[in-house]
Amino acid sequence: MKLQQSTLLGLYAVLELAKADGEQLSAAAISDKFDVSINHLAKVLRILVKAGLLQAARGAGGGYRFSGNTKRTTLMDVIELFEPVSIEGFENYGQPHQTDVEAGLAVALVEISEMMQATLRSITLRTMLKIMERG
Amino acid sequence: MNNSQPSKSDLAIHIRRAKETDLPAIKTFDERSNKDANPRYWQEMFTRYGDDKTKQLFLVCEKDTEIVGFIIGEIRDWEFGSHPCGWIFALGVRPDIRLGGIATSLYTAMCDFFRKAGVQKVRTMLARQDIDTHSFFRSQGMMAGPYIQLEKDL
Numbered sequence: 220m221k222l223q224q225s226t227l228l229g230l231y232a233v234l235e236l237a238k239a240d241g242e243q244l245s246a247a248a249i250s251d252k253f254d255v256s257i258n259h260l261a262k263v264l265r266i267l268v269k270a271g272l273l274q275a276a277r278g279a280g281g282g283y284r285f286s287g288n289t290k291r292t293t294l295m296d297v298i299e300l301f302e303p304v305s306i307e308g309f310e311n312y313g314q315p316h317q318t319d320v321e322a323g324l325a326v327a328l329v330e331i332s333e334m335m336q337a338t339l340r341s342i343t344l345r346t347m348l349k350i351m352e353r354g
Numbered sequence: 355m356n357n358s359q360p361s362k363s364d365l366a367i368h369i370r371r372a373k374e375t376d377l378p379a380i381k382t383f384d385e386r387s388n389k390d391a392n393p394r395y396w397q398e399m400f401t402r403y404g405d406d407k408t409k410q411l412f413l414v415c416e417k418d419t420e421i422v423g424f425i426i427g428e429i430r431d432w433e434f435g436s437h438p439c440g441w442i443f444a445l446g447v448r449p450d451i452r453l454g455g456i457a458t459s460l461y462t463a464m465c466d467f468f469r470k471a472g473v474q475k476v477r478t479m480l481a482r483q484d485i486d487t488h489s490f491f492r493s494q495g496m497m498a499g500p501y502i503q504l505e506k507d508l
Binding site: 290293333334337338340341342343345346349353 | 489492
């Protein structure tokens, strides 16, 4: 699994804003902190607003604030806004005409995929904030 | 994802050791009891973990005189080459009052019991699809440990 740049930016932005505890942050402040393109970040922020995780305030002094529920939103919820969670090169599992080699590999890869998904679905943003606090 | 904020239950709760008379209430909200559990399961659990044992603990949570949660744990020595550690292997809260701090209170009481017994590690094992319980233990700071569970059909 390799997360796309948009997904990583989505995670950075959501966690940074959730950590701000209702305080508004500008896109520029977030892009500066993570040293990322503000144009790319703006597209990501729009997706997060549409999903109800962020609220945008327009105008001078505008910015974004977290509006989701940190206890109910998981890493998987954020990642799935940007990409499906799967093991790269393994998207065709279960297709007919698999060879014995492909079917054998599929057994191992399904196990890895299920562990990965269970982990991502179990870690809420609130838990992430606690992990960040611990350092 | 569910963005609605859960209502905080009014926590006037009391955590205590389980009594045999608590079992019927526990059965009503323990998810395993509603499926294909052995009807004697809870009686056997109480026999094994109830009363005043030194390495086993079966706690319940009372709220307004009603049983609303339970937790069962045990100290196991040197299993799999591990130093003695506390195992939590059953935890349940009545579904209508979840997210109100009951499970956290039960978990904290169980960890206190383990600490007082000189144990420095707490472990649990749960079904991969049990996202709510998995999420709860993660929220308490639990992470994947150094062991992997394996199994095979016989």
